[in-house]
Amino acid sequence: xxxxxxxxxxxxxxxxxxxxxxxxxxxxxxxxxxxxxxxxxxxxxxxxxxxxxxxxxxxxxxxxxxxxxxxxxxxxxxxxxxxxxxxxxxxxxxxxxxxxxxxxxxxxxxxxxxxxxxxxxxxxxxxxxxxxxxxxxxxxxxxxxxxxxxxxxxxxxxxxxxxxxxxxxxxxxxxxxxxxxxxxxxxxxxxxxxxxxxxxxxxxxxxxxxxxxxxxxxxxxxxxxxxxxxxxxxxxxxxxxxxxxxxxxxxxxxxxxxxxxxxxxxx
Amino acid sequence: xxxxxxxxxxxxxxxxxxxxxxxxxxxxxxxxxxxxxxxxxxxxxxxxxxxxxxxxxxxxxxxxxxxxxxxxxxxxxxxxxxxxxxxxxxxxxxxxxxxxxxxxxxxxxxxxxxxxxxxxxxxxxxxxxxxxxxxxxxxxxxxxxxxxxxxxxxxxxxxxxxxxxxxxxxxxxxxxxxxxxxxxxxxxxxxxxxxxxxxxxxxxxxxxxxxxxxxxxxxxxxxxxxxxxxxxxxxxxxxxxxxxx
Numbered sequence: 001x002x003x004x005x006x007x008x009x010x011x012x013x014x015x016x017x018x019x020x021x022x023x024x025x026x027x028x029x030x031x032x033x034x035x036x037x038x039x040x041x042x043x044x045x046x047x048x049x050x051x052x053x054x055x056x057x058x059x060x061x062x063x064x065x066x067x068x069x070x071x072x073x074x075x076x077x078x079x080x081x082x083x084x085x086x087x088x089x090x091x092x093x094x095x096x097x098x099x100x101x102x103x104x105x106x107x108x109x110x111x112x113x114x115x116x117x118x119x120x121x122x123x124x125x126x127x128x129x130x131x132x133x134x135x136x137x138x139x140x141x142x143x144x145x146x147x148x149x150x151x152x153x154x155x156x157x158x159x160x161x162x163x164x165x166x167x168x169x170x171x172x173x174x175x176x177x178x179x180x181x182x183x184x185x186x187x188x189x190x191x192x193x194x195x196x197x198x199x200x201x202x203x204x205x206x207x208x209x210x211x212x213x214x215x216x217x218x219x220x221x222x223x224x225x226x227x228x229x230x231x232x233x234x235x236x237x238x239x240x241x242x243x244x245x246x247x248x249x250x251x252x253x254x255x256x257x258x259x260x261x262x263x264x265x266x267x
Numbered sequence: 268x269x270x271x272x273x274x275x276x277x278x279x280x281x282x283x284x285x286x287x288x289x290x291x292x293x294x295x296x297x298x299x300x301x302x303x304x305x306x307x308x309x310x311x312x313x314x315x316x317x318x319x320x321x322x323x324x325x326x327x328x329x330x331x332x333x334x335x336x337x338x339x340x341x342x343x344x345x346x347x348x349x350x351x352x353x354x355x356x357x358x359x360x361x362x363x364x365x366x367x368x369x370x371x372x373x374x375x376x377x378x379x380x381x382x383x384x385x386x387x388x389x390x391x392x393x394x395x396x397x398x399x400x401x402x403x404x405x406x407x408x409x410x411x412x413x414x415x416x417x418x419x420x421x422x423x424x425x426x427x428x429x430x431x432x433x434x435x436x437x438x439x440x441x442x443x444x445x446x447x448x449x450x451x452x453x454x455x456x457x458x459x460x461x462x463x464x465x466x467x468x469x470x471x472x473x474x475x476x477x478x479x480x481x482x483x484x485x486x487x488x489x490x491x492x493x494x495x496x497x498x499x500x501x502x503x504x505x506x507x508x509x510x511x512x
Contacts, residue, residue, distance in 0.1 A: 004373065005373030008370045008373050008374070008375075009370060009371055009373065011370060012366070012367050012369075012370020012371055013367075013370075013371075015367075015370070016356070016359070016363075016367045019359060019363060020356065020358060020359070023358045023359070024358070096354040096355070096356065098318065098320060098348075098350055098354060099348075099350075099354045099368065099371070100371065101318070101319070101320060102318045102319070102343055102346065102348055103343070103371040103372070104339070104340045104341070104342075104343035104344040104372070105340065105371075106340075
């Protein structure tokens with residue numbers, strides 16, 4: 001009976017998140033426009049400037065658009081993870097987070113549900129992006145479209161957990177703009193989303209190290225390999241460990257007796 | 268008559284600032300208890316502790332025999348809350364909002380539909396179930412929130428100034444409805460308010476000031492205790508402030 005309750009809560013939260021997402025059409029459009037501009041404009045312009053060697057998982061020389069596509073998928077999930085946390089800060093300001101918090105189930109489970117719901121929304125966006133990319137001649141083996149799903153699930157959960165963690169620190173919505181500048185952009189630019197590691201190493205060893213240890217890089221590599229039908233164990237373990245650490249800290253943040261809610265004095 | 272809520276020696280501080288100081292009281296089923304107190308008296312902190320947004324380090328909170336800290340699931344199952352701010356999703360319909368709440372309480376779709384119909388009909392809102400919350404006025408939004416708080420048949424209903432910002436007719440109808448609910452359903456209500464006309468003569472009163480309970484009991488007991496003619500004078504005497512009429 002209690003298992004059924006858990007399931008209904010998970011479904012209820014996911015269903016609400018999907019409904020909200022579908023009602024906010026501008027959010028759906030902007031979630032897609034952002035990576036598409038990068039793909040159609042930035043990558044097309046950069047194609048001539050950047051020569052790429054053959055690196056796994058690719059077996060031949062590839063166009064820059066092909067290289068950048070997994071990074072843009074990561075970008076969709078990164079923005080979505082942060083947007084979900086934005087919605088949590090908003091929810092908390094508006095009080096609907098309190099409705100969730102008085103639900104008679106363990107708080108960690110409610111946060112996992114919230115995270116899962118956000119990830120499902122991000123995966124939906126990614127698949128729409130993959131369809132557009134297909135027509136733009138960025139195509140991977142068919143099996144990759146299936147194998148990318150678990151990779152997206154893990155990377156989405158990891159980035160969502162990071163957003164969740166940040167949301168437990170942020171008291172007000174206005175502070176979120178700072179997170180955009182101090183978290184999203186550095187994470188995206190200091191990663192393998194736009195350039196391969198060896199290319200970064202050529203220009204700066206410091207940047208190379210930052211990109212190497214950036215969990216977003218590992219999420220992008222996990223996605224890149226999975227999309228081409230391959231498994232990258234290092235990226236998988238790194239992303240999984242990052243998820244566990246972020247999630248655990250976020251749960252502490254929302255714990256009524258230990259968390260940041262307490263220190264903030266709450267609302 | 269059973270005890271729905273027991274607060275025992277609860278204290279709470281934000282850093283060094285004490286928000287609640289050794290607060291104790293209890294509420295029985297079928298009783299409507301008005302919690303009066305000026306701004307900063309500790310009402311919101313008390314509500315945050317009962318809803319377990321914060322944990323109390325000192326004292327105990329017991330809901331229908333379940334400790335809120337150690338048996339939070341059983342305790343929260345018996346609690347319905349209407350917060351001061353609207354907590355409905357304005358882009359979703361009334362029905363979608365209520366179904367979401369029903370899911371959070373583990374109800375099946377069939378059970379949820381039945382309860383939603385019952386509660387909305389009681390508040391004459393059933394016809395409007397397919398409307399987006401955005402289209403409702405303040406009074407109707409409040410009715411939906413009250414219906415939502417009652418969906419899972421709680422034993423205790425917490426109301427944090429639920430009539431703030433409403434026009435007089437909407438306010439009167441909600442106040443009347445809530446008092447009736449308490450009587451008919453043997454529901455215990457704890458209602459933070461600062462409006463005199465929300466108090467009925469059969470209500471119980473709790474006056475909170477600077478984190479301490481200054482008076483508690485029936486309306487007559489509080490009046491006798493302070494030797495006042497009306498609640499406004501009693502409140503003034505206890506807190507040196509006036510309540511709105």
